[in-house]
Amino acid sequence: MKSMPFLHSLRRLTAAIAAVSVLSGCASLSPDAGFGRVEQSTRDRLGHDVAWVRSDVERAAVDQRVAELLGQPLSVDAAVQIALLNNRGLQASFDELGIADADRVQAGLLPNPGFSFGRLRQGSGSEIDRTLTFNLSHLLTMPMAREIENHRFEQTRGVAIMSVLSLAAQTRKAYYAAVASEETVRYMRQVQAAAEAGAELARRQAQAGNWNQLQQAREQGFYADAALNLAHAELARGEAREQLTRMLGLWGAQTQFRLPERLPELPSEPNDLPDIERTAMAQRMDVQAAKMGSEQVAKRLGLTRVTRFVNALEIGVMRNSFSQDQTERGFEISVELPLFDWGTARVARAEATYMQSVNRAAQTAVNARSEVRSAYASYRIRYDIARHYRDEIVPLKKRISEENLLRYNGMLIGVFELLADARSQITSVNGYIEALRDFWLAQADLDSAQIGPIEGASLSPSLMPALSATDSAAGNH
Numbered sequence: 001m002k003s004m005p006f007l008h009s010l011r012r013l014t015a016a017i018a019a020v021s022v023l024s025g026c027a028s029l030s031p032d033a034g035f036g037r038v039e040q041s042t043r044d045r046l047g048h049d050v051a052w053v054r055s056d057v058e059r060a061a062v063d064q065r066v067a068e069l070l071g072q073p074l075s076v077d078a079a080v081q082i083a084l085l086n087n088r089g090l091q092a093s094f095d096e097l098g099i100a101d102a103d104r105v106q107a108g109l110l111p112n113p114g115f116s117f118g119r120l121r122q123g124s125g126s127e128i129d130r131t132l133t134f135n136l137s138h139l140l141t142m143p144m145a146r147e148i149e150n151h152r153f154e155q156t157r158g159v160a161i162m163s164v165l166s167l168a169a170q171t172r173k174a175y176y177a178a179v180a181s182e183e184t185v186r187y188m189r190q191v192q193a194a195a196e197a198g199a200e201l202a203r204r205q206a207q208a209g210n211w212n213q214l215q216q217a218r219e220q221g222f223y224a225d226a227a228l229n230l231a232h233a234e235l236a237r238g239e240a241r242e243q244l245t246r247m248l249g250l251w252g253a254q255t256q257f258r259l260p261e262r263l264p265e266l267p268s269e270p271n272d273l274p275d276i277e278r279t280a281m282a283q284r285m286d287v288q289a290a291k292m293g294s295e296q297v298a299k300r301l302g303l304t305r306v307t308r309f310v311n312a313l314e315i316g317v318m319r320n321s322f323s324q325d326q327t328e329r330g331f332e333i334s335v336e337l338p339l340f341d342w343g344t345a346r347v348a349r350a351e352a353t354y355m356q357s358v359n360r361a362a363q364t365a366v367n368a369r370s371e372v373r374s375a376y377a378s379y380r381i382r383y384d385i386a387r388h389y390r391d392e393i394v395p396l397k398k399r400i401s402e403e404n405l406l407r408y409n410g411m412l413i414g415v416f417e418l419l420a421d422a423r424s425q426i427t428s429v430n431g432y433i434e435a436l437r438d439f440w441l442a443q444a445d446l447d448s449a450q451i452g453p454i455e456g457a458s459l460s461p462s463l464m465p466a467l468s469a470t471d472s473a474a475g476n477h
Contacts, residue, residue, distance in 0.1 A: 033101040034157040035094065041161045042084065045451065046168055048077070050084045052094040062086060066254070073258045076175045079248060083171040084164060086249035093163040100156035107149035108142070111135045144299065151296045155289065162285050162452055167247065169448035173441050174244040179259050180437035181237035186261070187433065188230040191426050195219075195226035263436050266390055270383040273376060276450070280372040285452045287368050290361035297350075297357045368453070375442070375449035382435070382442040389432035397428040 035052050042050040053059050062085045069078045084090065111134070118129040202219035205211035245255050273279070281287060 029105050030101050033097040034153065035097055035160075037157055038094070038097075038160050038164065042164050045165060046080065046084075048081050048084050048168070050090075050164055052097075053091055066250075070250075070254060070257050073260050074175070075260070076172055076264075079175045079244065080168045080171050082248045082250075083167055087167055087247065088249055090163055090167050093160050096156050097160055100153045104146075104149040104153040108146045110142070148296065148299060151292065151299070155292065155296075158285065158289060158292075165285075165451050166448070169444050171244070171247040172444040172447075174240070174247045176263065176437055176440040176444070178237075178240040178244040179263050180433060181233065181240040182259050183262055183433055184430065185230070185233045185237045187429060188226070188233045192223075192226040192230045195223040199223035263433070263440060266383070266386050266436060266439065270380055276372055276376050277369050280368055280450050281365065283451050284368045284372075287361075287365050290357075290364040294354070294357040294361050297354045371453065372446075372449045375446045379439075379442040379446045382439040386432070386435040386439045389428070389435045393428045394432050397425045401425050 032052075038052075039050055042048060051058065051062055053062055066082050066086050069082050072078075074082075114131075114133040116129070116131045116133075118127075120127040120129075198219045199222070202211055202216040206213065206216040241259075245251075248254075248257075250257065
């Protein structure tokens with residue numbers, strides 16, 4: 001019965017802690033760790049599905065969907081869909097959601113109390129010490145810590161969204177590069193066949209005495225160059241195809257996917273985007289993330305000011321009993337005395353960190369405006385170049401070739417002039433393939449620049465964890 005006062009004190013402390021816990025709110029893991037917002041954002045911005053594979057059943061469903069998409073020549077939309085479902089690097093970014101959700105819940109849990117028990121003997125007497133302690137400083141700062149972890153959770157979810165959008169943009173670029181390389185290889189094979197025929201004709205003409213050695217050497221050199229260009233084209237095709245394969249997360253028999261024979265046709269008119277800067281400022285996820293990062297730093301500054309004098313505050317209930325004397329009861333509070341460290345340096349560091357985040361946010365906005373202007377200018381110029389090839393250069397070269405063929409049939413020009421004209425036409429067709437490829441790559445860069453930084457653009461390391469927080473800032477936990 002002597003232990004009843006101690007148990008009574010323990011119950012009072014436990015009741016007080018429980019009351020504070022109710023006031024601070026209950027934390028629980030999200031059913032989907034916030035992945036629903038990632039799915040919704042992907043559907044709204046891209047029109048595609050995304051999956052977080054966490055079981056064998058889900059993996060089987062993804063494999064079946066990928067197999068269906070690979071069963072026909074791959075379109076750009078099918079390529080993006082496969083990447084969003086099958087890329088393992090993207091799956092790893094989704095796993096970060098679970099980690100961030102667990103950290104968020106952990107920040108909202110009360111710390112476990114500490115209990116110590118000691119028994120000392122002195123001659124025939126003994127002393128028993130019982131102490132129950134609780135980290136009061138953690139309890140006082142727990143609401144702020146929870147809010148910070150909530151922001152981190154939102155930012156992690158934003159990173160996942162940005163990873164989805166970035167992968168989609170990279171997949172589009174890899175797709176267009178792969179299709180263009182396939183088209184180039186097919187065309188260069190035709191060129192090589194024509195060059196081989198020309199070289200054989202030159203050899204026969206030289207044997208018959210109709211051509212001199214210089215003319216024969218020119219045709220032989222053209223054939224050698226065509227064979228070399230074909231080898232370079234095949235190398236580029238292999239690299240482009242492997243790049244696309246990595247984006248799609250394919251391996252084994254899946255790597256034998258089929259691509260269309262030609263790039264998509266050039267649109268009839270380019271997109272006119274007069275307000276692209278304003279649109280980008282409203283949509284760019286790195287800009288919104290930088291703003292959120294500054295807000296988070298501001299909250300951290302407030303937390304630093306609250307705890308500048310109280311770094312280690314604990315409260316505890318004590319009961320010491322002796323074998324011969326009366327039992328001691330009471331409580332103990334320990335606090336760090338600010339004799340040497342008044343917290344001034346910590347507050348100054350927090351203020352400097354906040355100003356740093358503000359300046360970085362401003363620079364992010366400047367960079368975003370520049371990137372979107374540059375991407376749009378490149379898009380328009382690439383369109384004009386491709387259209388010039390399509391409407392002017394290629395038709396003109398074709399008409400010249402047709403006229404030269406008529407003159408050759410009329411014996412007005414010789415074979416050498418006809419072959420020289422063929423070389424010029426080859427250059428124009430290959431130039432159009434490259435120009436069309438560059439336009440579609442510029443289109444992908446423009447789409448990417450309106451929602452986030454273009455791949456390869458430099459970012460401040462402090463902004464990397466906060467990328468793409470736009471779609472998650474208002475989300476529920």
